[in-house]
Amino acid sequence: MRNLLTFFLKHQFFSLFIILEIISFVMLMNSFSYQRMLSFNAASDISGDVFNTYHKMAAYFDLKEKNRLLLKENGRLFNMLLTNTLAPDSSYREKEDSSYQYIPAVVIRNTMNHVNNYIVLNKGKKQGVQKEMGILSDKGIAGIIIGVSQNYSLAMSLLNTHAHISARIKKDNQLVNVVWGEKQGRLGEVVDIPAHIQLNTGDTIITSGNSFIFPAGLNIGTVYDFEKSKNHNLNKAGLQFSTDFNSLHYVYIIKSLEKKEKMKLLEEVKNE
Amino acid sequence: MNNAYVKNIIRFVLLILFQVLVLDTVQFGGYVIPYVYLLFILLLPFDTNKSLLLLLAFITGLSIDFFENTLGLHAAAVVFMAFARPGVIKFYFPTLEHTKGEEPGLSKLGVTGFLKYTFTLVFFHQILLTFLEVFSLHDFFNTLSHILINALVTTLGILITVMLFTSQRRKRKF
Numbered sequence: 001m002r003n004l005l006t007f008f009l010k011h012q013f014f015s016l017f018i019i020l021e022i023i024s025f026v027m028l029m030n031s032f033s034y035q036r037m038l039s040f041n042a043a044s045d046i047s048g049d050v051f052n053t054y055h056k057m058a059a060y061f062d063l064k065e066k067n068r069l070l071l072k073e074n075g076r077l078f079n080m081l082l083t084n085t086l087a088p089d090s091s092y093r094e095k096e097d098s099s100y101q102y103i104p105a106v107v108i109r110n111t112m113n114h115v116n117n118y119i120v121l122n123k124g125k126k127q128g129v130q131k132e133m134g135i136l137s138d139k140g141i142a143g144i145i146i147g148v149s150q151n152y153s154l155a156m157s158l159l160n161t162h163a164h165i166s167a168r169i170k171k172d173n174q175l176v177n178v179v180w181g182e183k184q185g186r187l188g189e190v191v192d193i194p195a196h197i198q199l200n201t202g203d204t205i206i207t208s209g210n211s212f213i214f215p216a217g218l219n220i221g222t223v224y225d226f227e228k229s230k231n232h233n234l235n236k237a238g239l240q241f242s243t244d245f246n247s248l249h250y251v252y253i254i255k256s257l258e259k260k261e262k263m264k265l266l267e268e269v270k271n272e
Numbered sequence: 273m274n275n276a277y278v279k280n281i282i283r284f285v286l287l288i289l290f291q292v293l294v295l296d297t298v299q300f301g302g303y304v305i306p307y308v309y310l311l312f313i314l315l316l317p318f319d320t321n322k323s324l325l326l327l328l329a330f331i332t333g334l335s336i337d338f339f340e341n342t343l344g345l346h347a348a349a350v351v352f353m354a355f356a357r358p359g360v361i362k363f364y365f366p367t368l369e370h371t372k373g374e375e376p377g378l379s380k381l382g383v384t385g386f387l388k389y390t391f392t393l394v395f396f397h398q399i400l401l402t403f404l405e406v407f408s409l410h411d412f413f414n415t416l417s418h419i420l421i422n423a424l425v426t427t428l429g430i431l432i433t434v435m436l437f438t439s440q441r442r443k444r445k446f
Contacts, residue, residue: 013322017355020330024351027337027344028404042341050339054293111296111340113303115405118341147341154341246299 031116034146034162038131041147043124048108048152051120055108066249073138100215102136102252103127110157110248112186117157117245119143123253124151132213134254140219140242141165141207142251153253158188158220158241166211167220169197170204178205178220178239186246188221188239195233199226205239212259276317276373284332287312292339295429304422306429309336310397313354314390314430315377318370322358329354342405349401356396364388378434390430395423 008015030040059066109120123129125148135143135155144163147154156163158180165178167190174197181189190205203223209216225238256262291309300306313329320328333347340346361368361376365385378386398419406415 013326013355016323016326017351020326020351021348024330024333024344024348028342028348030343031341031345040343042343044338047339050289051293109297113299113305114296114340115303116342 034156034164037146037156037162041131041149043120043147043149043152043154045124045149045151048120048122048124048149051109052122052152055106055122062249065247069138069247070250076138099256099258101255101257103129103255105129105135105153105251105253107248107251108152110245112157112159112245116161117159119155119157119248119251121145121153121155121251121253122151124148124153126150128255129153129253130255133256134214134218136214136218136252136254137243137248138250139244140221141214142243142245142248144213145253157245158243159186159245165214165220166208167205168208168216169193169199170206172197175208175210176205181238186241187224188241190223190237190239191234193235193237195228195235197235198228199223199235199237201226212256212262214254215256280312280316283315284312288332288335288339291336296340300425303418304425306426307394307397307422308426308429308433310350310353310394310426311430311433313350313357314393315375317373317375318361319372319374325354325357326351345401345404348404349397352400353393353397357393360389360392364392378431378438386434387427387431391423391427394426394430395419398423398426 030036103123105121105123107119108122109118111117119135119142121129121135129145129148131145131148133145134141135145141158143155143157143160145153145155158165158178160180163178163180167176167178168174169176174194175192176190177192179189179191181187190199193199201224205220205223207214207216207218207220219242221239221241221243223237224240226235227237228235287309291307295306295308309332312332313325316325316328329350330347333345333350334343336346336350337343365381368381370380374380376386376389381389402415402419402422
């Protein structure tokens with residue numbers, strides 16, 4: 001023990017270096033997988049306040065563009081209203097899933113050029129936001145909440161190596177998965193495409209509704225590049241995300257009202 | 273002495289805020305991010321206690337990680353860079369003499385010297401950062417070019433920042 005202490009004092013610089021590196025690596029382990037990220041709550045009110053203050057100052061500069069986007073989205077939503085469809089009748093339901101609630105939120109920070117990108121939103125626990133809720137932009141899904149503090153929440157953007165979304169090909173309802181093609185900047189990748197499926201450029205990929213995070217049928221993106229490989233059973237395709245991450249200002253946090261019930265049911269089935 | 277503390281604390285806060293609020297969110301194309309916050313470690317006085325240097329590096333890295341949700345990533349990389357700093361200074365400027373509390377800045381090392389010093393340390397930082405972040409070697413040349421480009425952009429960013437502040441100080445004097 002004494003020798004160790006003398007060694008440490010003698011090589012203080014080197015020992016301290018090793019100790020600090022070990023501490024860093026141990027902390028870094030928290031970001032190695034989606035599950036670990038979830039169990040480690042990275043959202044904090046302090047960083048949220050800093051981002052929010054800066055956002056308030058910087059937000060004035062692109063108000064015009066934001067207003068234009070909001071107006072456009074309002075138009076789109078008006079078009080979806082029931083009164084706008086011909087012959088409304090009481091049995092008609094626009095959406096199959098009405099068990100979701102949408103919480104509007106403002107994006108106060110969003111990165112795009114990191115290896116793992118995150119979005120910070122100005123709604124938190126107080127507004128009923130919880131982990132593993134989806135985020136929807138005006139054009140399609142944008143991310144998943146992985147951390148909440150009292151007033152802010154932290155979401156993993158689709159541009160994140162841990163993002164793995166259960167999806168469907170719109171034209172034939174085939175189940176696939178969507179990940180981020182890490183090497184391709186703002187483009188994604190459709191993986192696990194069964195060998196017999198032929199995809200074309202422009203095919204839409206939507207959420208499957210199999211996870212409790214996103215309701216079925218939300219836009220994820222469109223296929224821009226598909227080539228069948230000869231030696232694999234499962235094919236890949238390039239995906240252009242619908243969400244424009246560059247102009248992400250206002251989003252909706254998707255709260256599943258039946259999630260608890262569904263989870264409980266699953267647990268019960270598992271236990272039996 | 274007291275003045276130096278205040279100066280460094282203000283520099284620390286401003287650089288961290290500039291990094292996480294502006295540089296990290298602005299698009300420079302691809303994965304390019306200039307890590308100008310490293311300037312804080314680069315400019316610490318020559319006679320800073322070596323262990324203190326490591327601890328300050330650790331705190332700087334953690335502060336960035338705190339905002340970036342990458343706990344441990346920058347801490348590891350900046351500590352690595354700080355560990356290399358005394359050796360790099362000795363290697364490039366073996367005969368350099370300095371007064372108490374003097375900083376290895378642009379005026380002390382000269383433009384070429386400062387660039388050499390900055391690029392080497394930034395390169396060390398970027399190597400560890402990239403390998404920890406990407407965590408695979410399957411695309412070695414892509415990773416290597418990424419390290420080089422980012423180190424160059426960071427050096428350039430640091431040079432611009434330093435020049436901006438030096439010229440302002442000179443203006444005030446005259």
